[in-house]
Amino acid sequence: MGWLPIVPKYPATPHCLPDFKLPAFYMEDHSRLGLRVDAFSEVVALLRSLGTPTGNRDGCLQLQVASPAQLQALLKVLDRHGLAYELTDLMEQVYQG
Numbered sequence: 001m002g003w004l005p006i007v008p009k010y011p012a013t014p015h016c017l018p019d020f021k022l023p024a025f026y027m028e029d030h031s032r033l034g035l036r037v038d039a040f041s042e043v044v045a046l047l048r049s050l051g052t053p054t055g056n057r058d059g060c061l062q063l064q065v066a067s068p069a070q071l072q073a074l075l076k077v078l079d080r081h082g083l084a085y086e087l088t089d090l091m092e093q094v095y096q097g
Helices: 040-049 068-080
Strands: 002-008 033-037 054-057 060-065 085-089
Touching: 002 040, 002 054, 040 054, 040 068, 060 068, 068 085
Parallel strands: 002 033
Antiparallel strands: 002 060, 033 085, 054 060
């Protein structure tokens, strides 16, 4: 499937992946799906303890996702551990000029 960025929810500032390359032509509604978490350190530690592939890509930590079922299973693990998250668009305040 690909890579899913993981970013902290707080501080509540707009997130844009620092090294993410925008396409040459994109619509104003260009987006990048990511996982925004409340307890960033705890989520990262849990994912790594489970052997979940992670890596630094585009200037931030990302989770390697092989299938929708794998992502669904990982989100259930976060739920069981009481770790709050949201799957959301991380490309806030990005406009084509």
